[in-house]
Amino acid sequence: MSSATYSESGVKTNNLTVVRKKSKAGDIIHAAIVILLMLVFLAIPFWILIVTAGKTQAEAVVPSMALPSQWHLIDNIKEVIVEGKVFPALLGSLIVTVPSVFICLLFGSMAAWIFGRRTSKGTAMLYALFISGVILPPSVVTIMMLLKMIGLSGTAPGMICVYVGIYLSVVIFFITGFIRTIPPSLEEAARIDGASPMRIFFTIIFPLLAPTLASSTILVVLYIWNDIFYSLFILSGKMSTLPLNLYNVASAGLYLNNWHLIFAYIILMTLPLLIVFVIGQRKIISGITGGAVK
Amino acid sequence: MTTTHVSKSAKPVKGTRTLERKNYPLRYVVPAGAMLLVFFFLPTVMNFIYAFTDWSAFKKTIDFNGLENLQQLFESGTLMADIKVTLIYAVLVAFFQNTFGLALAVLLEKDTPLNRFARTMFFIPVIMSALGAGYIWQAILKTDGVLNQIFGFFVGHTVDIQWLGSTTWTIVIVTIIHGWKWMGFAMLTYLAGLKTIDSEVLEAASIDGANAWQTFWQVKFPLIAPAMTFNVATALLGSMNSFDIVQATTNGGPGGSTEILNLFIWRTFGKGLYSQSTTMSLVLFVMVMVIAIPLVIYLRKREEKIL
Numbered sequence: 001m002s003s004a005t006y007s008e009s010g011v012k013t014n015n016l017t018v019v020r021k022k023s024k025a026g027d028i029i030h031a032a033i034v035i036l037l038m039l040v041f042l043a044i045p046f047w048i049l050i051v052t053a054g055k056t057q058a059e060a061v062v063p064s065m066a067l068p069s070q071w072h073l074i075d076n077i078k079e080v081i082v083e084g085k086v087f088p089a090l091l092g093s094l095i096v097t098v099p100s101v102f103i104c105l106l107f108g109s110m111a112a113w114i115f116g117r118r119t120s121k122g123t124a125m126l127y128a129l130f131i132s133g134v135i136l137p138p139s140v141v142t143i144m145m146l147l148k149m150i151g152l153s154g155t156a157p158g159m160i161c162v163y164v165g166i167y168l169s170v171v172i173f174f175i176t177g178f179i180r181t182i183p184p185s186l187e188e189a190a191r192i193d194g195a196s197p198m199r200i201f202f203t204i205i206f207p208l209l210a211p212t213l214a215s216s217t218i219l220v221v222l223y224i225w226n227d228i229f230y231s232l233f234i235l236s237g238k239m240s241t242l243p244l245n246l247y248n249v250a251s252a253g254l255y256l257n258n259w260h261l262i263f264a265y266i267i268l269m270t271l272p273l274l275i276v277f278v279i280g281q282r283k284i285i286s287g288i289t290g291g292a293v294k
Numbered sequence: 295m296t297t298t299h300v301s302k303s304a305k306p307v308k309g310t311r312t313l314e315r316k317n318y319p320l321r322y323v324v325p326a327g328a329m330l331l332v333f334f335f336l337p338t339v340m341n342f343i344y345a346f347t348d349w350s351a352f353k354k355t356i357d358f359n360g361l362e363n364l365q366q367l368f369e370s371g372t373l374m375a376d377i378k379v380t381l382i383y384a385v386l387v388a389f390f391q392n393t394f395g396l397a398l399a400v401l402l403e404k405d406t407p408l409n410r411f412a413r414t415m416f417f418i419p420v421i422m423s424a425l426g427a428g429y430i431w432q433a434i435l436k437t438d439g440v441l442n443q444i445f446g447f448f449v450g451h452t453v454d455i456q457w458l459g460s461t462t463w464t465i466v467i468v469t470i471i472h473g474w475k476w477m478g479f480a481m482l483t484y485l486a487g488l489k490t491i492d493s494e495v496l497e498a499a500s501i502d503g504a505n506a507w508q509t510f511w512q513v514k515f516p517l518i519a520p521a522m523t524f525n526v527a528t529a530l531l532g533s534m535n536s537f538d539i540v541q542a543t544t545n546g547g548p549g550g551s552t553e554i555l556n557l558f559i560w561r562t563f564g565k566g567l568y569s570q571s572t573t574m575s576l577v578l579f580v581m582v583m584v585i586a587i588p589l590v591i592y593l594r595k596r597e598e599k600i601l
Binding site for chain 2: 113117197
């Protein structure tokens with residue numbers, strides 16, 4: 001299944017047959033459709049997001065596609081940062097996201113290595129249990145109760161444990177699929193030289209996982225960075241994250257109809273992920289497509 | 295764990311099973327297993343217990359009260375209404391997300407610069423916060439919002455269609471927004487599926503004189519079954535557990551017509567009625583499980599039949 005990644009050769013032969021049949025006019029119509037779809041489904045929403053975030057409150061009360069009479073984007077972002085207490089929220093988001101992702105990847109890839117290599121029926125059943133969280137919804141109310149019992153409610157460690165419990169399954173699912181595509185012969189050579197399982201895992205397997213670790217990171221970061229539901233239950237009122245803050249800003253009476261601030265906030269909180277995505281998009285896209293369809 | 299220890303002392307020549315046990319020790323799954331056990335499975339078990347108690351913010355003690363929560367939810371009509379809304383929501387999301395995603399994958403399959411750019415752009419909604427995406431669409435779909443302004447511009451007078459105010463159609467619109475948010479992800483998995491198709495198969499089809507339409511439906515479509523399994527299952531089951539898009543666009547309204555289970559769970563939790571909230575959470579869990587098992591079996595069978 002290594003062809004699941006974007007193999008250049010596969011694409012080219014694929015195109016040759018298509019190119020031969022399609023005329024120049026077909027290509028132009030195709031390009032026109034692609035551009036039209038991007039205009040309608042992406043450009044309009046993003047345009048509204050940016051122009052509204054650049055308006056004054058009076059102009060933004062009724063959101064529209066009109067340009068602001070004068071750009072206030074920087075002022076609005078400044079206001080959001082100061083009034084909306086963005087820095088504690090950003091810090092909160094970082095404090096819960098980074099360790100959650102790290103633990104998910106480390107524990108996940110260790111487990112995935114065993115699940116990807118062992119062939120017994122018992123392991124298969126254990127694997128099914130471990131990845132059941134891909135589909136089954138977490139019991140959010142009792143998680144909150146459990147955290148209260150062990151004194152972790154409303155804290156970053158508590159939130160991290162919850163995220164790890166929720167997203168480990170997805171990570172294990174993705175990495176196991178990838179490990180199965182790595183030939184075991186690499187490990188066998190080291191094993192003959194007397195390397196321990198720990199050595200083999202950390203020096204041979206773990207480095208090979210780079211592409212799938214990258215895409216798992218993106219996926220888990222996407223979920224956690226943007227999560228509002230679980231953090232509402234676990235953190236509400238005790239700690240802030242960017243989405244929690246957006247939720248509070250948007251639902252607070254004070255901010256009602258303050259579209260310019262809400263949208264400035266959305267831009268602000270999307271930027272970090274957007275920058276990461278634009279820099280790493282090739283790797284991210286091929287990583288995600290490689291892991292999912294096994 | 296005992297088996298691991300036994301196998302350690304055994305000679306590695308004993309066969310693949312013993313070798314496997316030695317080379318791939320089970321202790322490597324323990325850290326992940328422990329986290330899952332405490333923070334996923336234990337709360338799930340607790341959910342099955344506390345759904346049958348009178349746990350609330352207004353009482354010091356917690357006692358069993360049998361099926362009383364379920365009965366109350368049923369009698370108030372909330373139970374069946376929310377299950378129905380959640381099911382409709384999930385089916386529509388699965389439909390839109392997969393239709394949009396597959397259409398984009400087919401459209402952007404060729405590796406041209408424009409297509410590569412478009413793939414990147416269509417992935418941006420996936421990166422955005424769902425809450426943020428919901429607010430943007432609320433600004434577009436409000437009665438005095440952008441969509442009505444655009445329509446008004448073309449017809450020459452004010453249009454005031456209540457996109458988010460219909461008890462029948464708003465749920466469809468919200469699921470389209472949900473599909474819009476995640477279509478980039480579905481697109482990528484379908485693209486991956488399309489790339490796995492052997493070019494010889496496609497050549498054979500073109501030699502046999504199949505046109506693009508026939509090639510797609512009779513050759514490509516069946517061969518992307520694994521991508522379909524993944525996408526339909528995650529969209530259908532994942533959207534039963536969604537919250538933010540509905541919260542940001544309609545907040546469950548109008549008249550509860552978009553109140554999916556998680557919205558009820560959060561609202562009731564906020565009122566301090568913990569056991570009712572837990573009961574609904576259990577309902578969601580059971581519902582996903584009851585649908586997931588036959589669905590995954592069916593989709594896998596479908597794959598086996600084709601591949």
